[in-house]
Amino acid sequence: MSLPTTVSMDGLPDRITIYEVGPRDGLQNEKAVVPTPVKDEFVRRLVAAGLETVETTSFVPPSWIPQLADAQDLLAGLGEVGTGPRRPVLVPNERGLDNALAAGVGAIAIFGSATETFAQRNLNRTVEESVAMFTPVVKRAKDAGLWVRAYVSMCFGDPWEGEVPVEQVVDVSRRLMDLGCDQLSIGDTIGVGTPGHVVRLLDALQDKGIGTDRIGVHFHDTYGQALSNTITALREGITVVDASTGGLGGCPYAKSATGNLATEDLVWACRGLGIETGVDLDALVETSVWMAEQLGRPSPSRVMRAIAGR
Structure with a gap:
């Protein structure tokens, strides 16, 4: 496989952490239920490709997202590969946390909303009520020694x-x-974000004491802006980027939410910029091709299509 010529740019980090969301955010919107053994192999392939942080699943009620109803079985099958501080799971409430703790996880994520409408549609609560719901979840998780991430959607x-x-x-x-x-x-x-908007939001968060060392960015590629927004964020000091192998993803409660930034596209761009990711691009593309076959449809990742097409 030929690689891009490496030409670095001022103001970019030497290394970033890719927060892989394919097994959770990537698959949650798939209409056909993906068998647990396929999810198991997907996670194992991603880890083998060098992705150190992989969000494996979510402990939400099966009625909310049937695709992730096998969370307990998936983590039981993965064993040590599926737990630890580098294998977060999404939890919506204390019951979800109970299940996550029973599964032996080392990290969780909560999922809030910047808008009232989406908070109601996604959690059936107001923003105020959702913060109240998350309060004991975070406290108990921290008391148990877990690493905790907070997602904010509709930013x-x-x-x-x-x-x-x-x-x-x-x-x-x-x-x-x-x-x-x-x-x-x-x-x-x-x-719908664009680079200027990204800079404005990151600056505003910094002004309120939330530095880029504690922020990850999560861009969907509906209008083809995910990669440009990501590079802009990196120039602002961000070093954690959410991505989904094969560009899989979407939100079951927001029909206009299409796929995530493709991990392959991100890794290719970082290679060209001299930014280390620790990811084996060949192994990642092989995984993406394999998953596309499991899902029975092509991947939207341009890099995957270009490399696999050779």
């Missing part, structure tokens, strides 16, 4: 409410981080 736009004020995003983010979370992930759930 750049909402399909029902339209533009989302930066101040509103910062307020929700600050409230969740004040609970004791270790990391914040700002999500462009419907993919």
Whole structure:
């Protein structure tokens, strides 16, 4: 496989951490239920390809997301590969945390919203009520020695409410981080963000005491802006980037939310910029091709298609 010519640029980090969301965010919107053994192999392939941080599943009620109803069985099968501080699982409430703790996980993520409409659609609660729900979850998780991440969705736009004020995003983010979370992930759930908007939000978060060392970025590629937004974030000091192998993903509660930034596309761009990711691109592409076969449809990842097409 030929690789891009490496030409570094000033203001970019030497290394980043890719927070792989394919097994959870990538698969949660698939209509056909993916068999547990396939999910198991997917996680193992991702880890073998060098992805150190992999979000494996979610302990949400099966009625919410049937695709992830096998969380307990998946983690039991994965054993040590599926637990530890580098294998977060999403939990919506204390019951989800109970199940996660029973499975022996070492890290969790909570999932908040910057807008009231999406908070109601996703959690059936107001923003205020959702923060109250997460308060004991975070406290108990930290008391148990777990690493905790806070997702905030709809940070750049909402399909029902339209533009989302930066101040509103910062307020929700600050409230969740004040609970004791270790990391914040700002999500462009419907993919409408652009580089200038990214800079404005990161600057506003910094002004409120949430530095880029505690932030990850999560961009969807609805309008083809995920990679450019990511490079912009890296130039602002971000070193944690959410991505999904094969560009899989979407949100079952926001129909305009299409796929995530493809991990292959991110790794290729980082190779060209001289940014280390620790990921074996050949193994990653092989995994993406394999998963596309399991799902019975082509991957939207341009890099995967280009390399596999050879």
